[in-house]
Amino acid sequence: MTRDRERRSPYSAPTEHPEEKPEWSPSTQAIAVGRPAKVPDGPLNQPVVFASTYHAHGPVAYGRDDNPTWTALEEVIGVLEGGTAVSFASGMAAVAAVFDQVPVGGAIVLPRDGYYGTRAFAAGTVAGRWELRPVDISDTDAVIAACRGAALLWVESPTNPKMDVADIPALATAAHAEGLQVAVDNTFMTPLGQRPLELGADVVVHSVTKLLAGHSDAVLGAAVAAAGTDWCELLRRRRSAAGAIPGPMEAYLALRGIRTFALRFRQAQQSAGDLALRLASHPEVDRVRYPGLLADPWHERARAQMDGFGTMISFEVLGGASPAEAAANSTRLIVHATSLGGVETSMERRAKWPGDEASPSLLRLSVGCEDVEDLWADLQHCLDAAGKVRRGTGTEVGISKTRVARDGA
């Protein structure tokens, strides 16, 4: 933290220091950390600093290396995750910065059902640079077997979109014994629901775009590493060198979003549990995946390592792609869109994205903060539409195809 103090621009007053308030709960930290010092007439909020360069002799120097608005955002994300955060232009920029630490020819163990953009980056964008070992991340023995001689274990838990849960502590222990570094994408659970560094990970990645920023108005990422490791410096250097830097305005929006994050997460998580239960007994629903359900294959594992079960639900409707597409196209309140984690509930059929191997009938639901009864009424309406198509009494909608170059989010 002394280093971080030194890095601070003279343009931003030093903030309160989080470790001086160890008794604060995470929901308080989300509000209180990353603010300017309390000086008369000083602003309560960290101002957005638009600057490409700074007067000489200071710690920041150039806008590709640092920015006071990023620093405030990094403080709060770092405190929430229990490490030191480095912000990036997007979640994928943070993912890429972690992957880039693996030497050419190194082996990476990664979930077969993980976020498609991450798998596409690893496999397609930089083909041949690494040896990729896709695994079922919930199959602990298989993952450990795949770790032999590898450099990095990439974990997503729960996975996007199938909601498989990895045993993070067991995997981290085994991977470390083999000499691997362990990275966890914590976008779905957030630090309020899961703290991978405490579960043994070396580095945590976020699409801040999603729940942390929470308003579907900014694309941003972060990587958080355990204190005392080389990760932070490597990631900072990689960010500067590659220019994968967040815009100050996006950093400001994310910081503002994080102030209400605990409230949003609590509300959305409660509604998600409620909706998952109702979906599970709906006649048009074939299967629901939500780790909070007692019947979920990974319920006990999730209970052991998570605090709550998150805001994401996957469910399959009867009858395949056409009824699922009809459901997605019939939303009135719920937003039919890709991405997740906003205050507004959104839903999409994942298999419409080329390359995503989800079942054709799988709908991914990101539960937001609307009244749960309004959400359920809309879901019932969507499922009615799906049922009509399945029985041949409704208007069949075309199966939407997306442009090949897109991954969805």
Ligand SMILES: Cc1ncc(COP(=O)(O)O)c(C=O)c1O
């Ligand atoms: C689990 C997960 N990780 C990473 C990303 C990439 O984040 P971004 O879209 O901010 O680049 C996404 C995007 O959907 C995601 O769902």
